[in-house]
Amino acid sequence: MTLVGAAEYSDGELSATASDDRVLVLDGIERTYTTGDVEVPALSDVHLTVRRGEYVSVVGPSGSGKSTLLNILGLLDRPTAGSYHFEGLEVADLDETDRTSVRGRRIGFVFQSFHLLSHRSVLENVTLSMLYTGAGPAERVERATAALESVGLAHRASFTPTRLSGGERQRVAVARAIVAEPALLLADEPTGNLDSHTSDAVLALFDELRTRGLTIVMITHDASIASRADRAVRIRDGRLTEVDAADMARAVAQIGQER
Amino acid sequence: MSWRDLATEAIAGLASRPARTLLTVLGTVLGIAALVATLGIAQTAGNRIVGNFSELEATSVEVTNDGGFWGSSSSRVAFPRDAEDRLRRLNGVSAVGAMGTVPIGEDLASAVKLDDPSGRNEFQIDVMAASPGLLEAVKGSLRTGRWFDAGHETRADDVVVLGPGAAAQLGVYRVDQQPVVFLGDRPFVVMGILEDVARQSNLLGAIIMPEATARKHYEYTSASTVQIDVQIGASELIGAQAPIALNPDNPDAYRVRTPPSPDALRNRVESDANALFLILGAVSLLVGAIGIANVTLVSVLERVGEIGLRRAVGARRRHIASQFLVESTAMGLVGGVMGATAGILIVVGLAAARDWTPVLSPLIPVGAPLLGALTGLVAGVYPSLRAASLEPVEALRSGT
Numbered sequence: 296m297t298l299v300g301a302a303e304y305s306d307g308e309l310s311a312t313a314s315d316d317r318v319l320v321l322d323g324i325e326r327t328y329t330t331g332d333v334e335v336p337a338l339s340d341v342h343l344t345v346r347r348g349e350y351v352s353v354v355g356p357s358g359s360g361k362s363t364l365l366n367i368l369g370l371l372d373r374p375t376a377g378s379y380h381f382e383g384l385e386v387a388d389l390d391e392t393d394r395t396s397v398r399g400r401r402i403g404f405v406f407q408s409f410h411l412l413s414h415r416s417v418l419e420n421v422t423l424s425m426l427y428t429g430a431g432p433a434e435r436v437e438r439a440t441a442a443l444e445s446v447g448l449a450h451r452a453s454f455t456p457t458r459l460s461g462g463e464r465q466r467v468a469v470a471r472a473i474v475a476e477p478a479l480l481l482a483d484e485p486t487g488n489l490d491s492h493t494s495d496a497v498l499a500l501f502d503e504l505r506t507r508g509l510t511i512v513m514i515t516h517d518a519s520i521a522s523r524a525d526r527a528v529r530i531r532d533g534r535l536t537e538v539d540a541a542d543m544a545r546a547v548a549q550i551g552q553e554r
Numbered sequence: 555m556s557w558r559d560l561a562t563e564a565i566a567g568l569a570s571r572p573a574r575t576l577l578t579v580l581g582t583v584l585g586i587a588a589l590v591a592t593l594g595i596a597q598t599a600g601n602r603i604v605g606n607f608s609e610l611e612a613t614s615v616e617v618t619n620d621g622g623f624w625g626s627s628s629s630r631v632a633f634p635r636d637a638e639d640r641l642r643r644l645n646g647v648s649a650v651g652a653m654g655t656v657p658i659g660e661d662l663a664s665a666v667k668l669d670d671p672s673g674r675n676e677f678q679i680d681v682m683a684a685s686p687g688l689l690e691a692v693k694g695s696l697r698t699g700r701w702f703d704a705g706h707e708t709r710a711d712d713v714v715v716l717g718p719g720a721a722a723q724l725g726v727y728r729v730d731q732q733p734v735v736f737l738g739d740r741p742f743v744v745m746g747i748l749e750d751v752a753r754q755s756n757l758l759g760a761i762i763m764p765e766a767t768a769r770k771h772y773e774y775t776s777a778s779t780v781q782i783d784v785q786i787g788a789s790e791l792i793g794a795q796a797p798i799a800l801n802p803d804n805p806d807a808y809r810v811r812t813p814p815s816p817d818a819l820r821n822r823v824e825s826d827a828n829a830l831f832l833i834l835g836a837v838s839l840l841v842g843a844i845g846i847a848n849v850t851l852v853s854v855l856e857r858v859g860e861i862g863l864r865r866a867v868g869a870r871r872r873h874i875a876s877q878f879l880v881e882s883t884a885m886g887l888v889g890g891v892m893g894a895t896a897g898i899l900i901v902v903g904l905a906a907a908r909d910w911t912p913v914l915s916p917l918i919p920v921g922a923p924l925l926g927a928l929t930g931l932v933a934g935v936y937p938s939l940r941a942a943s944l945e946p947v948e949a950l951r952s953g954t
């Protein structure tokens with residue numbers, strides 16, 4: 296790995312110091328999809344700063360660019376233009392291997408469709424996120440067991456996901472996302488496939504993670520879910536705007552109408 | 555990522571679809587089994603032929619003076635009278651004997667008259683001359699009596715030994731009364747009757763006398779064949795040395811017949827019987843490889859979501875590629891082991907059915923699984939590269 300030391304980023308504002316609590320800073324991010332001759336601008340001129348321990352929800356109508364933003368935040372995709380500092384490090388122009396390394400060690404994902412391996416046990420599904428980052432087998436099992444405990448599923452460790460309910464599956468996915476102790480937890484509609492009752496259990500889990508100090512960015516359609524976060528940002532036609540606390544209720548109501 | 559982790563992931567991938575894995579492996583099993591069985595049967599048969607052959611043939615060197623293909627009796631170069639002594643001195647020679655046909659003209663052979671005036675008692679029987687060492691050189695045995703020795707030769711005694719065929723014709727069964735047989739009017743004392751010879755079977759029907767006796771009474775000038783019994787492994791050497799020892803000035807006058815070398819024989823047997831089966835095995839192996847490639851590719855496409863997830867939790871392209879490569883290699887290895895087992899069972903079964911000793915080079919049980927693994931490895935290259943080239947975002951979007 297050829298990650299440049301954070302100390303080299305000392306150009307004033309963006310320098311990474313011990314006291315800097317900004318997990319990520321997006322500055323003028325653009326992402327344009329090119330299909331044949333057609334150019335689709337999915338994100339344009341996005342500015343966003345997320346601080347350590349913040350719980351941010353991203354709301355917006357379908358096709359507005361929410362998933363695109365999450366992919367860029369998660370280093371799964373690279374922006375066409377702009378700068379992205381993650382933990383003080385410019386990651387927008389990192390090569391594939393280095394992005395993979397940062398992603399594997401520092402970012403956890405929860406997907407709408409769970410993405411569990413159906414033939415592997417719950418425990419193996421959780422240990423999977425430490426498989427490529429150098430932890431030994433014993434340590435992996437120990438940490439995975441602890442993570443399953445914290446989502447209340449230690450007693451299901453040897454089950455395969457096919458025998459779990461939807462809510463339990465998503466909690467396994469959360470355990471997998473947090474087991475490597477990431478700096479950032481990204482969730483794309485984590486309750487999209489769940490009914491309202493099981494959704495509550497999963498959302499309660501996110502609340503608990505936030506109180507433990509985890510930084511969370513969550514995409515959602517649902518107004519009531521967005522209101523659980525400290526802060527909401529809204530995307531419309533690829534443009535991102537802050538929703539201030541006073542406007543929250545109104546914004547939430549508006550999102551409700553948009554759906 | 556350690557080798558152990560990689561193996562665990564690959565085996566888990568294969569174990570999640572056991573029926574498919576086994577069916578996929580079948581092509582490789584057939585290919586490897588065909589190759590192993592073909593090679594094993596060839597080696598077993600080759601060993602069998604060489605084994606039969608080596609007892610007698612591999613220790614026989616025969617020198618004749620018939621002058622080769624264009625030879626005529628006028629151009630014959632006589633063997634020296636002390637041929638036996640000259641050759642016995644060579645290292646690797648166990649026994650030497652000279653022999654030749656005695657020209658007895660119109661003479662017929664008869665035994666002492668019995669009380670059978672109506673019975674036919676004169677026969678046309680071949681007469682051969684032989685040196686004292688010949689009995690040993692042809693690995694002959696006597697039914698009764700003795701073979702002549704150096705004394706009979708020097709004295710040119712009028713004695714003969716009968717081949718069993720000649721003895722039966724002449725009605726001679728015992729020699730303790732010193733029976734006499736006549737060639738024309740000339741009497742010879744029968745001193746022994748042969749039981750059998752392993753070489754030069756024309757001796758079995760002949761009347762055999764010492765060479766000196768043949769020279770004394772007939773126009774016998776020289777032996778026509780010198781039979782040498784050599785130690786195992788010495789045939790090539792003796793075959794080269796014998797003509798020189800016999801006639802240093804003109805060794806090319808003689809024709810030497812040595813046994814074909816066992817290696818040449820074995821190779822001949824193995825090569826012509828089996829080219830077809832080897833091709834068959836190679837084709838099955840190719841079909842097996844295509845099967846593995848095909849199924850691995852299908853498995854990559856089915857597991858796009860899994861690939862996306864692994865990329866999201868930090869798997870690099872090469873991690874993905876090596877996982878699928880190890881999966882296909884493991885399938886090939888399993889096919890190789892199963893195929894080698896099946897092939898060896900076929901060889902052992904066939905050999906047992908014919909009471910043969912199964913022979914298999916130790917390279918084969920080791921090499922066959924490796925060949926299977928190599929097949930799987932090669933078959934996995936394209937699917938693995940496809941898997942590794944997937945973009946994480948695309949993979950996560952299309953999979954569940």
Ligand SMILES: Nc1ncnc2c1ncn2[C@@H]1O[C@H](COP(=O)(O)OP(=O)(O)OP(=O)(O)O)[C@@H](O)[C@H]1O
Pocket residue numbers: 328329330335336337355356357358359360361362363364
């Ligand atoms: N790979 C792609 N190629 C071309 N266009 C794309 C691609 N991915 C997304 N888009 C387009 O970019 C825009 C934003 O898509 P995105 O998936 O980010 O929306 P979203 O806000 O997540 O929507 P939803 O709420 O339905 O998931 C859409 O117009 C979409 O059609």
Ligand SMILES: [Mg+2]
Pocket residue numbers: 361362363
């Ligand atoms: Mg989306």
